[in-house]
Amino acid sequence: MHVREMKNECLVSVPSFYPSGAGAIVSITVEGNAFRVSDLGFGYRESKMVGAEVVFVRRAKKAADRIGVQFLDRSFSAIATFEQLAATITDISGVSTETTHQAVARIQNEGEGEVASHLLEKLTALFGASNVESIPDFRGASSREWDITAVVKKGKQTAAFKAVGNHAMSVYYAHAALNDIALLKNAPKTISVVKNITEMGNLYNILAQVGDVIEEDASNEAFKMALAA
Incomplete structure (x- = not known):
């Protein structure tokens, strides 16, 4: 893993990968007494590159409900306490990359x-x-x-x-x-x-x-x- 600190945000690179081979990056920002963890919409953007964004959004909403995170404005995100932070980073990066792989595979198989x-x-x-x-x-x-x-x-x-x-x-x-x-x-x-x-x-x-x-x-x-x- 690699962490890059910015003024109001930390960007964490994790060993989870999109279909293009790009590694997942999650954003961590302070929100009240907790943290907001987001995939910054990278899953949506990866899917859009191959025309799979509609499939991605449909699957993303179901995936978010299944694991108890949010999917808003084309991004996965969740609120985490300090103790929950590591697990939430794993959840967000995992659901983002997994949903992208599913969407891209669906498009690949069409035709x-x-x-x-x-x-x-x-x-x-x-x-x-x-x-x-x-x-x-x-x-x-x-x-x-x-x-x-x-x-x-x-x-x-x-x-x-x-x-x-x-x-x-x-x-x-x-x-x-x-x-x-x-x-x-x-x-x-x-x-x-x-x-x-x-x-x-x-x-x-x-x-x-x-x-x-x-x-x-x-x-x-x-x-x-x-x-x-």
């Missing part, structure tokens, strides 16, 4: 589910069920496990397919996952599958850095060529 379902059906029909495996915990070169829609093994060819939604959070996750997998020894081909390439805009360029990008309605020949290339 992926339909593409993933269609993709699995198509790959199974093309390559046979025995050659298609859904792997939600594929381990990359970093040893981190990634949610990959399917791995196809056909003869000497192997490819990891990832369904990707048409929004930044889904693209960033896919980019990180496929890049990590591509660094493996004897790595499989990495292929992103999207609903519509044109609608991706410049997000397409990010996906293209880590492998082929195919539309879910592409021809059977396009999928076979992607695996064989």
